[in-house]
Amino acid sequence: MRSITSGHVKAGLDSVRGAKWRNFWTILGVIIGVTSVITVVGIGEGIKQQITGQISQMGQDLITVRPSSLKATGSDSNNNLTLLSGLNVTGSLQKDDLDTISKLSGVSSASPLSAVSTNVVADTGKYSGGLTIGTGADLPSLLNQSLAYGAFIGADETDSNVAVLGKNAAAHMFKEDIPLGSTFKINGQEFLVRGIFNNFPATPLSEQADFNNAIFIPYNVAQSLTKNTAFIYEILAKSSSSSNVDKTTKNISAALLKNHGGQKDFAVLKPNENVAVSSGVLNLLTTLITGVAAISLLVGGIGIMNVMLVSVTERMHEIGIRKAIGATNRQIMSQFIIESSVLSVSGGAIGIALAYSIDGLLRLFTNLRPVISWQVVATATIVSLVIGIVFGTLPAVKAARKDPIDALRSS
Amino acid sequence: MALIELNDTSKLFGFGDATTLALDDANLVIERGEFVAVMGPSGSGKSTLMNIIGLLDRPSHGVFKLDGKNVSKLRPNRAARVRRDTIGFIFQSFNLLPRLTVLENVALPLAYKGVSLSKRLKMASNMLERVGIQDREYYLPNQLSGGQAQCAAIARALVNDPKLIIADEPTGNLDSAASRLVMELLSEVHKMGNTILFVTHNPELTRYATRVVYMHDGAIIHDEKTALGQVASTAKRALYRLPVTTEEDDLAGVSALMRALPGKPAVPTRKSTRKKAAKTAGPKGTSTRVKRIKK
Numbered sequence: 001m002r003s004i005t006s007g008h009v010k011a012g013l014d015s016v017r018g019a020k021w022r023n024f025w026t027i028l029g030v031i032i033g034v035t036s037v038i039t040v041v042g043i044g045e046g047i048k049q050q051i052t053g054q055i056s057q058m059g060q061d062l063i064t065v066r067p068s069s070l071k072a073t074g075s076d077s078n079n080n081l082t083l084l085s086g087l088n089v090t091g092s093l094q095k096d097d098l099d100t101i102s103k104l105s106g107v108s109s110a111s112p113l114s115a116v117s118t119n120v121v122a123d124t125g126k127y128s129g130g131l132t133i134g135t136g137a138d139l140p141s142l143l144n145q146s147l148a149y150g151a152f153i154g155a156d157e158t159d160s161n162v163a164v165l166g167k168n169a170a171a172h173m174f175k176e177d178i179p180l181g182s183t184f185k186i187n188g189q190e191f192l193v194r195g196i197f198n199n200f201p202a203t204p205l206s207e208q209a210d211f212n213n214a215i216f217i218p219y220n221v222a223q224s225l226t227k228n229t230a231f232i233y234e235i236l237a238k239s240s241s242s243s244n245v246d247k248t249t250k251n252i253s254a255a256l257l258k259n260h261g262g263q264k265d266f267a268v269l270k271p272n273e274n275v276a277v278s279s280g281v282l283n284l285l286t287t288l289i290t291g292v293a294a295i296s297l298l299v300g301g302i303g304i305m306n307v308m309l310v311s312v313t314e315r316m317h318e319i320g321i322r323k324a325i326g327a328t329n330r331q332i333m334s335q336f337i338i339e340s341s342v343l344s345v346s347g348g349a350i351g352i353a354l355a356y357s358i359d360g361l362l363r364l365f366t367n368l369r370p371v372i373s374w375q376v377v378a379t380a381t382i383v384s385l386v387i388g389i390v391f392g393t394l395p396a397v398k399a400a401r402k403d404p405i406d407a408l409r410s411s
Numbered sequence: 412m413a414l415i416e417l418n419d420t421s422k423l424f425g426f427g428d429a430t431t432l433a434l435d436d437a438n439l440v441i442e443r444g445e446f447v448a449v450m451g452p453s454g455s456g457k458s459t460l461m462n463i464i465g466l467l468d469r470p471s472h473g474v475f476k477l478d479g480k481n482v483s484k485l486r487p488n489r490a491a492r493v494r495r496d497t498i499g500f501i502f503q504s505f506n507l508l509p510r511l512t513v514l515e516n517v518a519l520p521l522a523y524k525g526v527s528l529s530k531r532l533k534m535a536s537n538m539l540e541r542v543g544i545q546d547r548e549y550y551l552p553n554q555l556s557g558g559q560a561q562c563a564a565i566a567r568a569l570v571n572d573p574k575l576i577i578a579d580e581p582t583g584n585l586d587s588a589a590s591r592l593v594m595e596l597l598s599e600v601h602k603m604g605n606t607i608l609f610v611t612h613n614p615e616l617t618r619y620a621t622r623v624v625y626m627h628d629g630a631i632i633h634d635e636k637t638a639l640g641q642v643a644s645t646a647k648r649a650l651y652r653l654p655v656t657t658e659e660d661d662l663a664g665v666s667a668l669m670r671a672l673p674g675k676p677a678v679p680t681r682k683s684t685r686k687k688a689a690k691t692a693g694p695k696g697t698s699t700r701v702k703r704i705k706k
Contacts (some may be wrong), residue, residue, distance in 0.1 A: 324494020328488045
């Protein structure tokens with residue numbers, strides 16, 4: 001049986017080679033399906049890994065507090081994406097919430113993250129590439145993020161006009177390589193550059209949320225700049241030890257509930273929950289697009305079936321000859337199933353190659369970092385093989401059942 | 412034990428009013444080592460007989476024993492295996508697979524038997540050497556002349572070492588030189604001990620046969636043993652009376668031959684087809700032109 005199988009794989013490849021264009025159009029559905037599944041799953045996986053990487057970098061004892069109902073202006077949706085990118089969002093977290101959290105036992109340090117709508121003017125002109133974030137002195141230790149040059153805003157500088165820049169922001173705003181000590185203007189006020197961050201392993205969700213593009217200023221200054229309208233979109237708190245993260249989370253929750261008069265309009269997220277929120281959205285998206293791609297695969301399979309049916313009719317005479325010299329029905333059937341499998345697996349292979357090229361292009365031209373795992377590639381290969389077998393069966397059965405005399409008579 | 416034994420074997424096609432009797436209670440016993448020519452006009456049931464003996468078709472009634480075993484009711488897959496192991500087919504139009512090389516074509520029956528690739532290519536190569544076209548191994552069938560293609564087809568038929576070789580008009584598409592080549596090859600195969608059954612319209616080719624079977628309207632009407640090298644006496648009568656120029660003339664010739672057969676009424680009585688054949692053959696039968704077999 002094996003000797004004949006190898007012959008049929010060759011025959012299948014021959015017939016693919018023989019009618020290149022027709023076969024290309026035939027397997028296009030499979031190609032598109034496989035490519036889109038791998039690409040989408042890869043992008044989702046990449047984003048998840050980036051977020052997870054950030055979380056693990058921040059440490060397993062970092063607790064995130066977020067307003068759970070955000071009033072985004074200009075947009076009805078209030079998911080995480082608008083939270084990170086939107087500017088005119090008012091949150092439910094206030095300065096006294098931050099103070100409450102900082103004073104709680106079990107919390108070693110806490111810092112707010114507050115996005116400020118600003119007008120930044122520096123050496124190279126107006127800078128609008130990133131957020132201006134009002135924050136506290138503990139941010140580098142909370143994020144486990146080191147500075148490349150200078151120092152972060154000190155605890156005694158909470159009311160001074162000093163700023164720390166993300167790596168890309170520094171590069172965009174100033175001509176010199178290391179703009180320490182340079183000044184620039186936010187909303188007309190002069191700020192002194194105190195330090196520059198090392199590269200953040202950034203979340204890719206939005207250019208604006210990328211800390212590498214951000215300008216960090218003291219929270220109090222941010223408040224005065226915006227006449228106390230700067231909202232806190234996130235409070236980061238570090239538990240004093242990673243063993244009592246759960247207890248501290250509960251404490252924060254209880255304390256804030258009291259602050260807000262029993263109204264739970266905020267969310268306290270443990271490190272893992274933080275990932276869960278993002279991956280929930282991602283998983284939904286991935287599932288949806290995978291569904292669409294599955295339909296494309298189905299259509300591709302039907303295309304292969306049609307071409308195989310035509311091929312069986314065209315090659316009736318050949319089937320007759322093969323039967324006359326002793327091919328059994330099963331051998332004829334396996335020949336055609338192998339041929340359709342060769343078609344669909346070549347489609348899968350082209351799809352995988354295409355997905356890798358798209359992955360490369362995405363890495364080059366966007367800040368997405370898709371991850372194509374071998375499991376996805378293996379699944380795609382197996383799925384395309386299964387498509388070949390499933391949709392090849394009907395034509396193969398048709399070929400195998402043909403009466404040898406009728407088949408020989410047809411030309 | 413006879414190799415082929417047909418006992419009142421019949422084959423019906425179609426249903427109801429459209430039923431035709433393609434094979435009518437045929438009785439035929441062929442021993443091992445015989446070289447049988449089957450003759451008869453178109454529609455006389457030669458091909459049906461070949462298909463049944465070749466296990467491509469099953470008889471509607473009656474018994475067909477191949478090598479002592481009743482094979483008249485074999486399932487398709489079993490029949491395929493018997494075809495593979497005991498029967499070699501040679502067709503009028505060669506029926507080589509156009510996309511495979513000559514070597515691969517010849518090796519194909521071995522592939523269905525499960526012989527490993529290297530071994531079957533070697534066996535196929537040896538077989539091509541035996542039929543004298545080893546230098547054409549890697550040609551595609553459409554690069555061969557008719558005679559070479561038929562030699563390749565013979566090699567394919569022989570490669571499984573079959574007990575029986577069935578050739579349906581093996582020289583039908585060939586010129587006389589190639590016909591001669593092919594028939595010489597078949598008669599060599601016969602000398603090695605194979606049983607060969609072939610259909611022909613050319614009475615001259617009965618020269619190679621040891622026995623000639625005549626069919627008409629699905630029935631075997633005459634069966635005569637001939638000496639090798641001699642044109643069968645019955646066939647000879649038709650041969651010298653008829654011009655053999657085109658295939659159509661060939662058919663007419665055989666029709667005329669039928670009328671000349673001993674013990675058979677010259678005027679057809681049963682089927683309209685026979686009347687038609689007789690009509691078309693009639694005027695030509697009076698022609699005085701002499702045979703034209705070799706160009």
